Amino acid sequence: MPAYRSFLFAPGNHARKVAKVFDCGADNVILDLEDAVAKAEKVATRARVVEALKRPHKGGAYIRVNAFNTEFCYGDAVAVVGPGLDGIILPMVESREQIAAFDWLVGALERERGLPPGGVDIIPIIETAKGIAHARAIAAAGTRVKRMAFGAGDYTLDVNMEWTLAESELEHARAEMVVASRTAGLEAPIDTVWVHINDLEGLASSAKRARQLGFQGKMCIYPPQVERVNAAFTPTETEIAFARRVVAAFEKAERDGSSSIQLDGFFIDYPIVYKAQRTLDLVRAADEATSSP
Numbered sequence: 001m002p003a004y005r006s007f008l009f010a011p012g013n014h015a016r017k018v019a020k021v022f023d024c025g026a027d028n029v030i031l032d033l034e035d036a037v038a039k040a041e042k043v044a045t046r047a048r049v050v051e052a053l054k055r056p057h058k059g060g061a062y063i064r065v066n067a068f069n070t071e072f073c074y075g076d077a078v079a080v081v082g083p084g085l086d087g088i089i090l091p092m093v094e095s096r097e098q099i100a101a102f103d104w105l106v107g108a109l110e111r112e113r114g115l116p117p118g119g120v121d122i123i124p125i126i127e128t129a130k131g132i133a134h135a136r137a138i139a140a141a142g143t144r145v146k147r148m149a150f151g152a153g154d155y156t157l158d159v160n161m162e163w164t165l166a167e168s169e170l171e172h173a174r175a176e177m178v179v180a181s182r183t184a185g186l187e188a189p190i191d192t193v194w195v196h197i198n199d200l201e202g203l204a205s206s207a208k209r210a211r212q213l214g215f216q217g218k219m220c221i222y223p224p225q226v227e228r229v230n231a232a233f234t235p236t237e238t239e240i241a242f243a244r245r246v247v248a249a250f251e252k253a254e255r256d257g258s259s260s261i262q263l264d265g266f267f268i269d270y271p272i273v274y275k276a277q278r279t280l281d282l283v284r285a286a287d288e289a290t291s292s293p
Helices: 015-021 039-053 073-080 096-112 129-133 135-139 152-158 168-183 200-213 225-232 237-255 270-291
Strands: 006-011 028-032 060-064 087-090 121-126 217-220 261-263 266-268
Touching (some): 006 225, 015 028, 028 039, 039 060, 073 087, 073 096, 121 135, 129 152, 200 225, 217 225, 237 266
Parallel strands (some): 006 028
16 A cells, blocks of 8 residues: 655756655655756656656656646656556646546556556646535546545645645635545545745644645645654554554454444544544555565
8 A cells, every 4th residue: 555645846947856865765756847847848847757667766746747738748748658657747737627638648658658548647637616526526536546646736826825824714615626526436635835935834734724624635845744644644653552452452352243342532533443444544555655675
């Protein structure tokens, strides 16, 4: 079970950062062809990120292509779909039709190149008012998409909203991402980046709030952010110990013919047990991500 706590961006045209990014402890790395790359360099950068994927690396390897309605999206996909690519981040998704068309394109490239069908993960970033309004349709489009991501930078720009340190203005959009994902049977979404790179305490608070709202991870733009994000989306020792006790106590209760018990002053029934089992699954995924070569 892969971990999706952290996704660390690196500009695809910055050779030194690309060379180092896989050693920063992130569960997944995103080599960027979009915002971090000037228009004049976008086409040339495609070959650089593809070459980077051929080298041994830790964690998942993703590439963010340019948005569906740009002149670069098709060429990006044609260039990057191949061995070593775990997934594509598709920004600025605003409709069911866009994600369905892009999924078809990636599928056609997989077939053409002898790759496993559906093997390339696609994560759409929802980052405009139209995208949030259509998030449920995008999530339910019937594509290979397993999880979506939220982008607050473009979203707050689009709706003329002030992106504050408290981020209370993001609550509605974040909640809609979680509900849209759950309604369509997708995994929990990935949260937006934190742009205040020197404010690691603020980052930790942002990640904690995202986890409380139902997100499973967060995108990062600066290597020191990774440790804080991984910690925020990894259950604490107290949470792990309680989850283990819940599962063990409930298993005993079931053997004795009961489906509800009390433990440490808590009423324990199936929803609480399922939550505990999910906590232990997250721990296993985090352990695997940490121990993988």
